[in-house]
Amino acid sequence: MALKTETMVLNMGPQHPSTHGVLRLELEIEGELIVNVKPHLGYLHRCFEKHAEAMQYNQVIPYTDRMDYLASMGNNFGYVLAVEKLLGIQVPERVEYIRVIMAELQRIASHCVALGTNGADIGALTPFLYLFRDREYILSIIEETCGARMLYNYMWVGGLSHDIHPNFVRRTKEFTSYFKNTIVELDNLLTYNKIFIERTANIGVLPAETAINYGATGPMLRGSGIKFDLRKDDTYSIYNRFDFDIPVGQGLQGTVGDSWDRYYVRVREMEQSLRIIEQAIDQIPEGDVHSAIPKRIKPPKGTVYSRVENPRGELGYFIISDGNTNPFRVKVRAPSFVNLEILGELCKGHLIADVIAILGSIDIVLGEVDR
Amino acid sequence: MKTAEEIFEILKNELGEIILSIDKDTPTEPIISVEPLKIHIVSKFLRDNSELQFDSLMCLSGVDDANGKKVKDNEGYDVIEGGTLSVYYHLYSTVLKHKITLKVSAPREDAKVESVENVWKCADWHEREAYDMIGIKFLNHPDLRRILMPYDWEENSHPLRKDFKVPEFYQGMKIPY
Amino acid sequence: MYQYFYDLTGSVIISTLITAVFPLVNVLLVALIGVYLERKVSAWMQDRVGPNRTGPFGLFQTIADFLKMLQKEDATATDIDKKLYNIAPVLVFAGSFAVYAVIPFSSKLIGSEIEVGLFYALAVSSFVVAGILMAGWSSNNKYSLLGAMRSAAQIVSYEIPTALVVLAMVMFLGTLSLSKISEMQTAYFWNWNILGGAEFGLSKFLLIPFMLVGFIIIFISTLAEVNRTPFDIPEAESELVAGYFTEYCGMKWAMFMLSEYGNMFAVSAIVSILFFGGYQSPFGYLGNTLGINWLIPYEQAFWFILKGWFFIFVQMWLRWTLPRLRVDQLMTVCWKYLIPYAFVNLIIIGIITLL
Amino acid sequence: MKEYLKNTWLGIYTILVGMKITFKHLFTPAVTIQYPEVKLKLPERERNRLYVNIDDCIGCDQCARACPVSCITVDTVKSVPGEDLGTTSNGKKKALWVTNFTIDFAKCCYCQLCVFPCPTECIYMTDVFEFATYERKDLVYQFSNLSPEEAEQKKINFANFQAEKEKQKAAAAAVPKPENPSQPSTN
Numbered sequence A: 001m002a003l004k005t006e007t008m009v010l011n012m013g014p015q016h017p018s019t020h021g022v023l024r025l026e027l028e029i030e031g032e033l034i035v036n037v038k039p040h041l042g043y044l045h046r047c048f049e050k051h052a053e054a055m056q057y058n059q060v061i062p063y064t065d066r067m068d069y070l071a072s073m074g075n076n077f078g079y080v081l082a083v084e085k086l087l088g089i090q091v092p093e094r095v096e097y098i099r100v101i102m103a104e105l106q107r108i109a110s111h112c113v114a115l116g117t118n119g120a121d122i123g124a125l126t127p128f129l130y131l132f133r134d135r136e137y138i139l140s141i142i143e144e145t146c147g148a149r150m151l152y153n154y155m156w157v158g159g160l161s162h163d164i165h166p167n168f169v170r171r172t173k174e175f176t177s178y179f180k181n182t183i184v185e186l187d188n189l190l191t192y193n194k195i196f197i198e199r200t201a202n203i204g205v206l207p208a209e210t211a212i213n214y215g216a217t218g219p220m221l222r223g224s225g226i227k228f229d230l231r232k233d234d235t236y237s238i239y240n241r242f243d244f245d246i247p248v249g250q251g252l253q254g255t256v257g258d259s260w261d262r263y264y265v266r267v268r269e270m271e272q273s274l275r276i277i278e279q280a281i282d283q284i285p286e287g288d289v290h291s292a293i294p295k296r297i298k299p300p301k302g303t304v305y306s307r308v309e310n311p312r313g314e315l316g317y318f319i320i321s322d323g324n325t326n327p328f329r330v331k332v333r334a335p336s337f338v339n340l341e342i343l344g345e346l347c348k349g350h351l352i353a354d355v356i357a358i359l360g361s362i363d364i365v366l367g368e369v370d371r
Numbered sequence B: 001m002k003t004a005e006e007i008f009e010i011l012k013n014e015l016g017e018i019i020l021s022i023d024k025d026t027p028t029e030p031i032i033s034v035e036p037l038k039i040h041i042v043s044k045f046l047r048d049n050s051e052l053q054f055d056s057l058m059c060l061s062g063v064d065d066a067n068g069k070k071v072k073d074n075e076g077y078d079v080i081e082g083g084t085l086s087v088y089y090h091l092y093s094t095v096l097k098h099k100i101t102l103k104v105s106a107p108r109e110d111a112k113v114e115s116v117e118n119v120w121k122c123a124d125w126h127e128r129e130a131y132d133m134i135g136i137k138f139l140n141h142p143d144l145r146r147i148l149m150p151y152d153w154e155e156n157s158h159p160l161r162k163d164f165k166v167p168e169f170y171q172g173m174k175i176p177y
Numbered sequence C: 001m002y003q004y005f006y007d008l009t010g011s012v013i014i015s016t017l018i019t020a021v022f023p024l025v026n027v028l029l030v031a032l033i034g035v036y037l038e039r040k041v042s043a044w045m046q047d048r049v050g051p052n053r054t055g056p057f058g059l060f061q062t063i064a065d066f067l068k069m070l071q072k073e074d075a076t077a078t079d080i081d082k083k084l085y086n087i088a089p090v091l092v093f094a095g096s097f098a099v100y101a102v103i104p105f106s107s108k109l110i111g112s113e114i115e116v117g118l119f120y121a122l123a124v125s126s127f128v129v130a131g132i133l134m135a136g137w138s139s140n141n142k143y144s145l146l147g148a149m150r151s152a153a154q155i156v157s158y159e160i161p162t163a164l165v166v167l168a169m170v171m172f173l174g175t176l177s178l179s180k181i182s183e184m185q186t187a188y189f190w191n192w193n194i195l196g197g198a199e200f201g202l203s204k205f206l207l208i209p210f211m212l213v214g215f216i217i218i219f220i221s222t223l224a225e226v227n228r229t230p231f232d233i234p235e236a237e238s239e240l241v242a243g244y245f246t247e248y249c250g251m252k253w254a255m256f257m258l259s260e261y262g263n264m265f266a267v268s269a270i271v272s273i274l275f276f277g278g279y280q281s282p283f284g285y286l287g288n289t290l291g292i293n294w295l296i297p298y299e300q301a302f303w304f305i306l307k308g309w310f311f312i313f314v315q316m317w318l319r320w321t322l323p324r325l326r327v328d329q330l331m332t333v334c335w336k337y338l339i340p341y342a343f344v345n346l347i348i349i350g351i352i353t354l355l
Numbered sequence D: 001m002k003e004y005l006k007n008t009w010l011g012i013y014t015i016l017v018g019m020k021i022t023f024k025h026l027f028t029p030a031v032t033i034q035y036p037e038v039k040l041k042l043p044e045r046e047r048n049r050l051y052v053n054i055d056d057c058i059g060c061d062q063c064a065r066a067c068p069v070s071c072i073t074v075d076t077v078k079s080v081p082g083e084d085l086g087t088t089s090n091g092k093k094k095a096l097w098v099t100n101f102t103i104d105f106a107k108c109c110y111c112q113l114c115v116f117p118c119p120t121e122c123i124y125m126t127d128v129f130e131f132a133t134y135e136r137k138d139l140v141y142q143f144s145n146l147s148p149e150e151a152e153q154k155k156i157n158f159a160n161f162q163a164e165k166e167k168q169k170a171a172a173a174a175v176p177k178p179e180n181p182s183q184p185s186t187n
Helices: A048-053 A058-066 A072-087 A095-124 A126-146 A168-191 A194-200 A208-213 A219-221 A259-281 A335-339 A342-345 A352-364 A366-371 B006-019 B036-048 B123-133 C002-009 C013-044 C061-071 C080-098 C117-125 C128-138 C142-173 C177-186 C203-225 C248-273 C285-288 C296-319 C327-352 D002-026 D064-065 D148-174
Strands: A008-012 A023-029 A032-040 A302-311 A313-321 A331-335 B019-023 B031-034 B056-064 B071-072 B078-081 B084-092 B100-109 B112-114 B137-139 D051-052 D073-076 D097-105 D124-127 D140-142
Touching: A008 A352, A008 B006, A008 B084, A008 C142, A032 A352, A048 A058, A058 A072, A072 A095, A072 A302, A072 A313, A072 C013, A072 D064, A095 A126, A095 A168, A095 A352, A126 A168, A126 B056, A126 D002, A168 A259, A168 D002, A194 A259, A194 A352, A194 D002, A208 A219, A219 A259, A219 A313, A259 A352, A302 B071, A302 B084, A313 A335, A313 B056, A313 B084, A331 A335, A331 B112, A335 A352, A335 B078, A335 B123, A342 A352, B006 B019, B006 B036, B006 B100, B031 B036, B031 C080, B036 B084, B036 B100, B036 B112, B056 B123, B078 C117, B112 C203, B112 C296, C013 C061, C013 C248, C013 C296, C013 D002, C061 C248, C080 C117, C080 C128, C080 D124, C117 C142, C117 C177, C117 C248, C128 C142, C128 C248, C142 C177, C142 C248, C142 C327, C177 C248, C203 C248, C203 C296, C203 C327, C203 D140, C248 C296, C285 C296, C296 D002, C327 D002, D051 D097, D064 D073, D073 D148, D097 D148
Parallel strands: B031 B100, B112 B137
Antiparallel strands: A008 A023, A023 A032, A302 A313, A313 A331, B019 B031, B056 B084, B071 B078, B084 B100, D051 D124, D073 D097, D097 D140
16 A cells, blocks of 8 residues: 655745745645745835836936845946936946946956855855955945945946045956955865765756746856857947956756856856956046936936846846836846746755755845845 | 837738737837737747747836826825726847837726736746736736735735825734834 | 772762763863864854954853853743653753763773773764654654754664774774773874774785775764764755754753764764774873873873864864755765775775784 | 766865865954954945034035935025024025924935035035934934024014015005015025
8 A cells, every 4th residue: 555645845934044035935845855846025025116106217226226235236237227228328438437347346246145155055154255255355345436335326327426436446456366366266165066066066957948938047047058148149338348258057067057057157257257347447538427417317208128237137127207207117127036937947856955056056136036 | 130110010911900009209119019918929929930039038017007097086095097007028039139029008997918928938927026016917827926015915906006005004014114 | 980080089979970970071071162163163264253252262152152041941832742852852962972981081081991882882872863853853843854854864874884984993903892992002103093003014004095995984974973064964054944953942952062062072082092093192101201100091181182172173174164965965975985985995904804 | 987986086085175275264364353343444435324514504405305215304494684694614605594404314225315416515424334223213313403492483583574574565565655675585
């Protein structure tokens, strides 16, 4: 006679030591095997879109900071690009360069957290702290320029809130030369560690077609082996002036599109960001960063969808203007929100421990998922 | 790589009636209007046609157009009657690198739009969000629940509508603290 | 030990008391210092400072923690199995504490000098698993249950490579008594088992690589038996919150902690007895050169504790370097890697010993 | 078999490589600082608690309008002729009594949007970041230097003045004669 068995529902979160932020996962498990994963969102919903409708265009910027709070510069960047597109403003060269450098510094800082937490989820706490130490370095560079560490409100429509600090160029150069050691150290300590490879390779394999169909972007998509980066493919700002590669997952340790590939793409992307910074930092032209800031932002009637490559993927802003000083509707296409959708698909048939590894490699920020 | 006008021509020729119009008056990108209950046919065509290959849905946004007339309800609040709710679809082809924006509008009182979840899986949560926030019902969606608001949030109360009134109590708790 | 203190003090009561209390004091001390050291080592490895507020260099941090733990309310959930829930921490603690009875800290400082010390230590330390299962089951919590199941599977599987290596060593040494094993590796480090034992000859050099393999296997499997990273899956904090002791608080929780650190020292002690000469000094004794005989036991205790703490340090070092394995990989490491290697090792050591 | 041995070797080798790195870090000095005793020097652009130099404030309300979270409240009363409010440091003549200038730091999001529109640069961000309190109401900072009584008095003054003006106007309307009113145009 067959033994009667039934599945067990395990509730993970909203306050679980490893779900990144307040995410609740309802795991249906059979022993340790995952049958089904159901994410429940909304614990960090702060009504960004409703707020934006009541704000003037420039007042929305501090709110965009708070979505993906690990990559606020990217959020600002996307929003101001969208509004500038609507207004038809051309910003000065100097502003473009500073924006790109800031966004790339932010990308490194954000990937530091992503890689660190991915490791920490799997049990390696030490690389996490090394990466946080270097993230701190970046934050202090940015703090010196704009006065804040996380919620910058730095990029404004048509310009920047401050010009760069006199120390900025020197310190950024110091950082780029110093950070290369950290990447080497990280590679030795975590990336090529046998246990880490065992834990992440062949886990949560995301085939390329599924990735596109699910709308996955950023390192998720590139981990699946598709060379798609908005900085190159739908270029914005002045990214077409720089020479950099798009790292893609090649399945070096397992299948293309597994958790290790996603992790690996992030590590290599940090190197490429360093390359962009190194090219841009020497070319910053002289100029005024405030000259193009409009006194009163009143775009014409119309819609705009503008997207940028945030560390977590494609961040899109869909803005409808009805000709007033407030936006009529702001919809954010948050990369984490879309990427998280695949979790259920990726986790099926894996073990509980793998859910954590996969979640870490998707790298979500709940502030952005719930907005 | 095709412009929106060319895509509109192709669609008009192939699908005829379903495609309503193209709005070229916007400052950035033109918008093609489609019949709400036929959007899934259009989507499938756009995805599978070898000339178009729109394999990725960038964004799906529900919008309250607020184009009805404002009336005061019996408690003195402004309520919008009539008009439409819209859904915007931003599509992108990763192969051919062209973009297109589709728009469907459904009457405000009974907004029903066909779901595109089975064309682009990515639409699943976006549609749930549009349902949650604007109150557009997506037909044939496998799992149309609230996503960002609590599951026990008041029926027919959709916060991103322009005439949304902040309730005083939620589950017996006072809301504006 | 009783005899030693009886000779020293001439009082039955005092010597009995010392003999009885000695293991307990040891466990408590090990836990106190162990927790402190764990924090400091992890801090240094991660470029931090670590505890530094309570007392000089934060030395009293663990004491403060214990005081806090004592004051905590003994909160229990409603739907738990009260009896099992209360017995479990005691059982776990007793398991790790009982091992200390046979550990020879020096030729004189040994709680009970039984002939089958090694066997006893292995048996008693696997006793812990019953307590863990009880804790996991009685907590009525899914995390605890999963943690307990993992732990049971893990400890039971890793008994096998441990036992195989111990078997090889017993074949080689011909005794189960821990103090005799230590005695066999008399002073000077080239007599240690890791370097082929005390007998000098061809077999000594042939044995060295296999002893090394044996040491690595037993170190890894004892690491797993005390649930340390990379084998800490029963309490994997990112997956199962705190595993089998999720529902415990206050002193009961502290007992799990105590037993964890107690166990760490116990297994380090056994590894150092088996391979690194136990309490024997690597460079001969000061007592012998100076002709002060009473100094020797204390020197031995010093060396023994030093070796024990060195292995605890290595355990911590590994913990703060490595990620943790998954359940099935844990089993793979045990059944597919450690056990075959241990078997081969066993056979080769056996053959060399026979020759 | 080859795979098997390779796996074993890789496992041990990568662990040793990792251990080497962590061992090196045992001897690198800590990067953390002992916060309450040692404090980092904050850059001069640091954005923390707002400060309002009320002597310079002209009560123009621009900061309150720029604030995205409406945490600034400015109440003003017009002065009556004859009162001297002094000038701001950059020479502007003040014309409004600022009866109430509160900032609720429980709401403030430190975005600095209020600082830029200020015409007299009297509201600015300081580097004070330790101002936790036990009560939420203690986070509401009052910057106006008028006491409530004084503020009340100013309101009464202005109301009286207004009434006076009304009366004069009424009188002027009653007796139409070419008179040059001495009061200044609206402040």
